[in-house]
Amino acid sequence: MPTRRDVLAGGGTVAAGAFAGCVQVGSSRGQQSEGGQSGGQDDPAGGTTTVYQETLPSVVGVLVYGRSGPASQGSGFVGPDGSVLTNEHVVANASDVKLRFDDNEWRDATVSGTDPYSDLAVLEPNGTPSEATPLSFVDTDPEPPVGTPVLAIGSPYGFTGSASEGIVSGIDRLLPAPNDFQIADAVQTDAALNPGNSGGPLVTFEGDVVGVVSSAGGENVGFAISAALAKRVVPALAEDGSYDHPFMGTSLLEVTPAVAETYGLENVGGVVVADVLPDGPAQGVLRPAGDTTVTNGVSVPTGGDVVRGMGGTEVETMADLSNVLALDTSPGDTIPVTVIRDGAETTVDLTLGARPDP
Template sequence: MSTYERDALAMDAYSNAVTAAAERVGPAVVRIDIERDMAPRHGRYAPPPGGGGLGSGFIFASDGQILTNAHVVDKARRIYVTLADGRKFPAGLVGSDSDVDVAVLRIGADHLPVAELGRQPLRVGQLVIAVGNPYGLNWTVTAGVVSALGRTLDVPGSRKMVNLIQTDTSINPGNSGGPLVDSAGRVVGITTAMLPMAQGLGFSVPLDTMKSVVARISQKRAAATPAGVSVGVGGMRVELDEAVRRSLGLSQRQGMEILEIRSGSPAELAALRRQDIILAADGATVTEPRDLQRVVRQHAAGDKLILTFLRGGTQRKVTIVL
């Protein structure tokens, strides 16, 4: 085989990886437009400079929950989300953490395509792909590699951001909040910042940070149930490992990974741990926090709840007293 042929095969493999990853996550990527408060001018109201805004995001739960950057929706008066299929919805802000630049939105739609989250640690030199809406150009794909991990960035006019993923993937205005994915199309971060004078040097919030924010918001929502009854966990939907599914004969493909456990909660007293994956509550399938909350709302304080969960590839059960 000639050098030309080898180079062509390598390029085809690279192109195929980027194409497949973009196609896999693409249906879950959204465009975010916002309106900010109007400012008075000469007795009339007009939008201030930068009065509107544009960013990206991605659906992480099929009931319309979306992840983006906190700065994308900061001070937004109205938020609109456009799906990959062209449908447009008003969105509400569920919660945000400006310190790590992550926000959760929700739209009034269900049964939506969801971006799968990564499971393996990132490595320097690994291929990554960013999908977003730079300069309003919908669903644009750029590719590069992980240049460094654990970076710290001083953002002008903002807080210092730590533990960021540094890439050479082009990140432009409008890309913010979009997913950074691996070669399998699984989300490994949220694109958040770029250095304009550094030839496209980009930074992304890592997956673990994103999960922590989602978990804290989930905990707060669970604690606000009408009866005040809660398991005391925060988490998010994850794909189950295929080998584990086959070995245990599981039909469901997703579960709720526990990311946070409230101190003194029923979950802590029952010795549940972070990274346990809840599969069912009282026999009802659990794939995400709202499934667990739906079962919990049917109980009163003092009731018992049986949880089925995975830990280290082993299926277990535990009885929790609410």
């Protein structure tokens, strides 16, 4: 089956945004739009209007029914394997799901798999219109840099076929996930995001998906689950219904100036092992903090290992560590972890477990 990338010509990047959270069906004001919010009459080949028109047929509105009737709605899109991708929080606890394609074509769908830890879900539609060809994920080696124009297409407030334009305004962001975990490698955008955009695609001018729109953090600050993470999670959701995330079994604290001063570190960088889960993967391998002290008015755990490298990758921030775990490892892998312990650098081998269910 040809993908949207096969259809689109030219290069560059796109425009746009998305929003976290779905919108309650009762509050939806929207009707199907005629052309969204993008472009102009003299849009050049490969420009915003071209990308919008070529991508729109593959974008869906997701209407979710609970036990008591219509519950919420969001967005989604046809992924590389022909299934429909959206956010986990859009379809959580759904008893019935309807998909609204372009030109008001409706299809029933079943939930093939969900993953709260990445906020991704895979839906299996009861057929798709011929125009709804799969969208491809962007090449993530390297990932699109900050400044890349992007376009988000979805159904904010139920207004189907809406588009918002912006840029990739940040990468390697961490988003909250259940049980105090975090979603690694998130893409930040300044595109306008509103309820109902959740689950829609954030695409480049080549029509490739940079991320799956997930959340908004404030004015001109929105986030999408990265293509790199989706490439790992989505195939497992489609095949097995779930995805096993690697697990260290630790509580961690990013090194700040106060932490660096407490530990006598020359540079502000790394992650402190604040605690280790009993009988977890890190027990007996990584040393947790045993006490606390106050430095510059800040309470700092003391005595724990300071992680400075993992799997051969330097760890300067919590995002560095989270990205290595999420994108480069799997449960059962044994990886070298470089730590500063008692003022000296040493390397230990850590065998990762599987993250417990939320």
